[in-house]
Amino acid sequence: MMLLLDSGNSRLKVALVCQDAAGVWQYAAEPVALTHDAVETELPTWVAERLAERLAEPSPAGLAAHVATQATASLALTGSLQGAIGVNVAGPQAAERIARALLPCGIGSIDWQIPGDATLGLRNGYRVPTQLGSDRWMGLVGIWTSVDVQTAPASGQQPRQLVNFGTATTVDTISPDGVFVGGLIVPGWNLMRDALAQRTAQLPTAAGSVLDFPADTHDAITSGSAAAQAGAVLRQWMIARARFGAPPALYITGGASDAVIAEIAQLLALTGVLVPLHRVAHPVLDGLRAVLRQRANHAIGA
Ligand SMILES: Nc1ncnc2c1ncn2[C@@H]1O[C@H](COP(=O)(O)OP(=O)(O)O)[C@@H](O)[C@H]1O
Ligand SMILES: CC(C)(COP(=O)(O)O)[C@@H](O)C(=O)NCCC(=O)O
Incomplete structure (x- = not known):
């Protein structure tokens, strides 16, 4: 074990x-x-x-x-x-x-x-590969290799995007030919709301709802934070679709996913394209499992 x-x-x-x-x-x-x-x-x-x-x-x-x-x-x-x-x-x-x-x-x-230059056929396009967060890299290896993701696979022609709503939010893209081409680091859902509460005189730690036209402070902050998170995802999704000529398959993970996933779905629906959002529970751990498997294969010469 x-x-x-x-x-x-x-x-x-x-x-x-x-x-x-x-x-x-x-x-x-x-x-x-x-x-x-x-x-x-x-x-x-x-x-x-x-x-x-x-x-x-x-x-x-x-x-x-x-x-x-x-x-x-x-x-x-x-x-x-x-x-x-x-x-x-x-x-x-x-x-x-x-x-x-x-x-x-x-x-x-x-x-x-x-992170190195490549793992299990996935190539790392970061300018300095070792500077990439090791959790980001292993999560990408996870969706690149995972058996679980094979139940909701991207076709060979599709880019894949891994969105991690953790402490920070990251939105990372893999090209259809298996290159991590780069991604965003955005203050996470809770960081955004904490920053507003801590660095302004009047704003509370918000406990509001996500609304189209928020009409009080709590709803305005909660909706604004959700909009920023979802907006980052949509930006990368649209840019990748234009760059690779196919809609990216979206994989969502991280502790704060529940807070924002509905907002992403709503924004994507406005694009008029049906985009399934695949929840993945443990892409980073899945990536580590794949690395272990590769080592075992090497050890027996497979
Ligand atoms: N139910 C929840 N709703 C919103 N945010 C949550 C929830 N549960 C955990 N979080 C937030 O998720 C983040 C932690 O998620 P996690 O994926 O473990 O991040 P990290 O990998 O950065 O440690 C924290 O910002 C935490 O406050
Ligand atoms: C972007 C991160 C802060 C995300 O960390 P997390 O929210 O998962 O705890 C982490 O992957 C990190 O420190 N990255 C190093 C810089 C980079 O990826 O470019």
Whole structure:
């Protein structure tokens, strides 16, 4: 079993995966999102509980408590974890905290991924490839390779766009021939509203509705933030459609997706083209799964 980590600016997303008979790394449990403040207490417990469930050991709660409080986990647990691979955009302190939290689970080091020129046939068009956020890159690898996305695939001629409504909002485009051609970084849904509340004298932290013609302060801020988020998506979608001559397939992810997805759908409907919005739960973790698979294939010479 391997541990996958997606350390974003707000939350750490974690998954345990194991290889099936076909060599595909499958989720062994539903991935979880933890705040960074909770990593030291909750991460080792979560890992131990999931491992214990998988190994069908008795008293998972007891084992979890053992791992959380002791310097070393039971041999059966630690022995079943082969390692940890991840991406981190939350800074070195977050990485250290995660590494410390995983020591009792038998993880001595984490294989943090950095974007390169190409991964699994997807080419990185960033001017300095390593400057691209590793979560953005791994998310793109995820929608480029994921089995789950094959259920809602882009045709070979279609560009693909991954929109991540996280702490920041990113809107990234893959050309039909497999090049990440660039993308937007926009203040995220909550950052936008927080910035207005913190940097103006009169504006509150808004709790309004998204309306066409907002007529009070809360609705005006909420609608304005949703419009800015959706406007960024629509801009990239229209530009990519013009550039590649085909409507991009849109993949939506991130903690704040629910707040804005209806606004995007409404704006896209105004374009007169039917554009399905594909929700993807864990594109970054999916990308990491694909990287693991590639490594295994290389190891056996496939
Ligand atoms: N139900 C929700 N509605 C709106 N925003 C949410 C909701 N749940 C989480 N968020 C926001 O989503 C962001 C975190 O999402 P996540 O995808 O984990 O981001 P990151 O990868 O940057 O850590 C935060 O800004 C958080 O406030
Ligand atoms: C753009 C991001 C802040 C998004 O982080 P997130 O909201 O997912 O936590 C992150 O991917 C990042 O720090 N990127 C480095 C700069 C770049 O991608 O150009």
